[in-house]
Amino acid sequence: MPILESELIRQIRRRADRSSGPVRIGIGDDCAVIRPRGGEDIVVTTDFSIEGVHFRRDWHPPESVGHRCLARALSDIAAMGAQPMACFLSLALAKSTPQKWVDGFLRGFLKLAERYSCTLAGGDTSSSLSGIVADVMVLGSLPSGKAVLRSGAKVGDTVYVTGSLGGAAAGLQRLQEQKVPQPARKSLRGMTGSQHFFPEPRIAMGEFLRQNKLAHAMIDISDGLSTDLNHVCEESRVGAMINSTLLPIAKHATLEHALHGGEDYELLFTASPKAKVPVEMAGVPITEIGWVTRGRGVYITDLTSKPKRLRPRGWEHFRKS
Amino acid sequence: MPILESELIRQIRRRADRSSGPVRIGIGDDCAVIRPRGGEDIVVTTDFSIEGVHFRRDWHPPESVGHRCLARALSDIAAMGAQPMACFLSLALAKSTPQKWVDGFLRGFLKLAERYSCTLAGGDTSSSLSGIVADVMVLGSLPSGKAVLRSGAKVGDTVYVTGSLGGAAAGLQRLQEQKVPQPARKSLRGMTGSQHFFPEPRIAMGEFLRQNKLAHAMIDISDGLSTDLNHVCEESRVGAMINSTLLPIAKHATLEHALHGGEDYELLFTASPKAKVPVEMAGVPITEIGWVTRGRGVYITDLTSKPKRLRPRGWEHFRKS
Numbered sequence A, B: 001m002p003i004l005e006s007e008l009i010r011q012i013r014r015r016a017d018r019s020s021g022p023v024r025i026g027i028g029d030d031c032a033v034i035r036p037r038g039g040e041d042i043v044v045t046t047d048f049s050i051e052g053v054h055f056r057r058d059w060h061p062p063e064s065v066g067h068r069c070l071a072r073a074l075s076d077i078a079a080m081g082a083q084p085m086a087c088f089l090s091l092a093l094a095k096s097t098p099q100k101w102v103d104g105f106l107r108g109f110l111k112l113a114e115r116y117s118c119t120l121a122g123g124d125t126s127s128s129l130s131g132i133v134a135d136v137m138v139l140g141s142l143p144s145g146k147a148v149l150r151s152g153a154k155v156g157d158t159v160y161v162t163g164s165l166g167g168a169a170a171g172l173q174r175l176q177e178q179k180v181p182q183p184a185r186k187s188l189r190g191m192t193g194s195q196h197f198f199p200e201p202r203i204a205m206g207e208f209l210r211q212n213k214l215a216h217a218m219i220d221i222s223d224g225l226s227t228d229l230n231h232v233c234e235e236s237r238v239g240a241m242i243n244s245t246l247l248p249i250a251k252h253a254t255l256e257h258a259l260h261g262g263e264d265y266e267l268l269f270t271a272s273p274k275a276k277v278p279v280e281m282a283g284v285p286i287t288e289i290g291w292v293t294r295g296r297g298v299y300i301t302d303l304t305s306k307p308k309r310l311r312p313r314g315w316e317h318f319r320k321s
Helices: A005-015 A063-082 A099-115 A167-176 A203-211 A224-235 A256-258 B005-015 B062-080 B099-115 B167-176 B203-211 B226-234 B255-260
Strands: A023-027 A030-036 A041-050 A081-096 A119-128 A135-144 A158-162 A217-220 A239-243 A267-271 A283-291 A299-301 B023-025 B032-034 B039-049 B083-094 B118-130 B133-143 B158-162 B217-220 B239-243 B268-273 B283-295 B297-301
Touching: A005 A099, A005 A119, A023 A299, A030 A119, A041 A063, A041 B083, A041 B133, A063 A081, A063 A099, A063 A135, A063 A217, A063 A224, A063 B133, A081 A099, A081 A203, A081 B039, A081 B133, A081 B297, A099 A119, A135 B039, A135 B083, A135 B133, A167 A256, A203 A217, A203 A267, A217 A224, A224 A239, A224 A256, A224 A267, A224 A299, A283 B023, B005 B118, B032 B083, B032 B118, B039 B062, B062 B083, B062 B099, B062 B203, B062 B217, B083 B099, B083 B203, B099 B118, B167 B255, B203 B217, B203 B268, B226 B239, B226 B255, B226 B268, B226 B297
Parallel strands: A041 B118, A081 A119, A119 B039, A239 A299, B083 B118, B239 B297
Antiparallel strands: A023 A030, A030 B039, A041 A135, A041 B032, A081 A135, A158 A267, A158 A283, A217 A267, A239 A283, B023 B032, B039 B133, B083 B133, B158 B268, B158 B283, B217 B268, B239 B283
């Protein structure tokens, strides 16, 4: 680490907005001070991004690491139907982390923060004995009592997903198989696997679905469809039947990627079969993939063979393998 | 790590309050949902606790690590004059972390959280390739616009500190010199160095000083008096003169410990010389240690030799040594 902590904080402080909108006091005091609008609830999420677990420096350019660690948290805000308000970045760096890496990381992070008017209002810095650790917290807001929860799915609802599934996992697999070198920065957005490097949180879609009272239950697909749909069913005490022939599988991805690959950061929601759910928003498709059923458990059918149980097989830390 | 992430989350969820007071939705959805009271501001802080940097498993019992990582963040809430509302715990564990360690950590964390009615409302879990990493976020609340900032010190103010200084640093030095083995759990509170193992955040004092409009500026002493007083002076664009003969030095601690040792988590504040500041609260002394001066820079005098510049020499990550 080429600079002192105090200098790192000064650099971040210079590049972050001081105070804007609800953020009354940003970086530089013991706490940030945020003024909520009357009649609004605050939603809060935190997400770890750990070198060697969530990213690798030889695979991910620093801009992608900065983008992804904030996108993960923004995606949780989208899944409540909320608007981002402020973010906080805790960043631990090994002494050997090059300043250039830190600059790229902050560039990726702050660019995404700015796009969603999400003021960087605080955080913490530390040295790390081994790899880089980022922990990102985002605060969002929405009208009181209107958060879209995982627990609201009703028997008979239609199950929808936004965008396409499996793209991030397919991109990750290509990295694992070393089929692609670390991409040059400029070509990143266009390439296959950009869903892996620069996933887009579905903030506007989440808010639209909440405002128009379309979604009964909602979650973002961070751990994989199989895991996240099971979360919704458990919290709602219902089951689901998924039609695999309807799944919007991403280009270059397989059914396995779409079912169990995490980090797509699309939204999964359930809505009344009578709800007027648009088929796309701003070019992003919204696809029906199945129904909410009575009883427990998620099943999948290909319309040919017998329906099978779809068990959670998404991302699981601490797994033995 | 003996258990799966999903099981770890289930364990934490079982032991945490689900929803209480302002926490409408706690652990178990994409975000926590918090309902602020009308006319209140939210204050937010985050604090890293990293194995090998902030604690060592051979020095600190797990209860102390859990306690300290929350106490650090609560101390920031105290320094604004706010009341804690909810906390969030991001916890990364090496696969080899014993379940017993996790249990002890959570016991220390949750006991302190309960004491301050600070609901554990969310967080994140992850595996870690090397040591244990905890990142703690706390949200607090206070009446709108009433936060006590670092920037409010006025020329002529008296400078005060709560409690005694240097105790944590003295405890740490004893650990470094291996003069004390890892203490048995039951004897921890009574022993020398308990300020190091179980620091007490000064929540009630911070709130009292804010409610009674006594403190013009306030900070918690986490990095050491020399560093934190310099922060207040920089943000307030003033200087200070400290009288070393007045410093409330902790038992077994030296002047050096009191000036530059961090992690005491006492409050430092400035108040008008006419303010009726109590000399103690609930058995904790409040001590005058100097004055706020015109011009920049912090000076220290022992009333005998010429005043010297007191430069920030507290805790600094990324320092080369």
